[in-house]
Amino acid sequence: MSIYNKILVVADINNDQQPALARAMKLASKSKSTSHVMFFLSIYDFSYDMTSMLSMDERDAMRRGVIHQREQWMKKVAEPYLSSDVEFEIKVVWHNRPYEAIIAEVFSGSHDILIKGTRTHDVLESVIFTPTDWHLLRKSPCPVLLVKSEYWPEDANIIASVHVGSENETHSDLNDRMVKQLTNLSERLDANSYLVNAYPVTPANITIELPEFDPTTYTDAVRGHHLTSMKALRQKHSFDEEQTIVEQGLPEDVIPEVASRLNAAMVILGTTGRTGLSAVFIGNTAEHVIDKINCDVLALKPHGYVSPLDPQTAV
Incomplete structure (x- = not known):
């Protein structure tokens, strides 16, 4: 099955540069089948709805x-990124909650990935998530790629944060x-x-509560289990050992540190996903990792995830 051939890109209304669109077109241009990119914008101005002197018409x-003006602007800023090999469409909607409009379009258009630019801090060069x-990370039914910058380095590194210690x-x-x-x-x-x-890491309180407990033996056993599980995963998908990294520590510390060490251009995270009322969360670990990463982030939901904004489940 082809991956990411129906792409929804959220326009950045405050910038003529569109890093999300640049990344989307790069992905689409290298697809083995025809790709479709929708360049999408949700706009709203409270004053237009509250002007009592005007009729509804x-x-x-x-x-x-206003929508027409935005469409013309989007055509202009999109021009440098367009490719004759990619089907391209522009859509502007009037909605007072951008994330709801975006996710509604994901559902109606059956898009298989959502790409949006993130804000960067000029001084610290860090990513600021809005x-x-x-909202999109937590509630989108499809993978969400948050893009830091238009530039994509040559010979870039992408890392996937896998959880191999669990059955x-x-x-x-x-x-x-x-x-x-x-x-x-x-x-x-x-x-x-x-x-x-x-x-x-081996919990420190265990050695206090159980004096006969050998923390070194325990740590070696845990590390061995994770190395064996990682080996099984890499062999299943034909990865070399040099492409795998297993380190001790919390994911929210290890993943950002490895991403920085490898100068990663993108980190792929799996979100645990929940059902019911807690489906609005993506998991504390994933959120803590995302908050510390200074590069593109791709967040994936597990099978069976149901968005709280799914129109089929709306009451």
């Missing part, structure tokens, strides 16, 4: 005028999905692939 006409970013079926399935998409993205973006896993 007049307010509608004003909204259409409230809309977090949980959800984790195993998510690991397989991450590795498959890592392989696909690395091929299309001319990048090097790495699998990274963090295993836990």
Whole structure:
């Protein structure tokens, strides 16, 4: 099955440079089949809806005028990124909650990836995730790629944060999905692939509560289990040992540190996903990792994830 051939790109209204669109077109241009890119914008101006002196028809006409202006701007800024090999479409909607409009378009257009630019801090060169970013990460039914900058380095590194120490079926399935998409993205973006896993530190209180407990033996056993599990995963997907990294520590510490060490251009994270009311969260570990990463981030949901904004489940 082809991956990421129906791409939804969120326009950055505050910038003529469109890093998300640049990344989307790079992905689409290297697809083995026809790709479709939708360049999408949700706009809203409270004043247009509250002008009591205007009739409904007049307010509608004003909204259409604003939408038309934005469409013309989007055509202009998109021109440098366009390719004759990629189907391209522009869409502007009037909606007071951008993330809801974006996710509604994901559902209606059956897009298989959502790409959006993130804000960067000029002084610290760090990524600042907006409230809309977090809503999309938590509630989008499809993978979300948050792009830091238009520039994509040559011989780039992409890492996938896998969880190999668990026998949980959800984790195993998510690991397989991450590795498959890592392989696909690395091929299309001319990048090097790495699998990274963090295993836990031996709890200090155990040695106090159990004097006969040998922390060294325990740590060696845990590390051995994770190394064996990582070997099984890499062999299953034909990865070399040099492409795998297993280190002790919390994922929210290990993953950003490895990403920095490898100067990674992208980190792929699997979100644990939940059902019911807690589906609005993507998991504390993933959120803590994302907050510390200074590069592109691709967040994947597990099979069976149901977005709280899914129109089929709306009451």
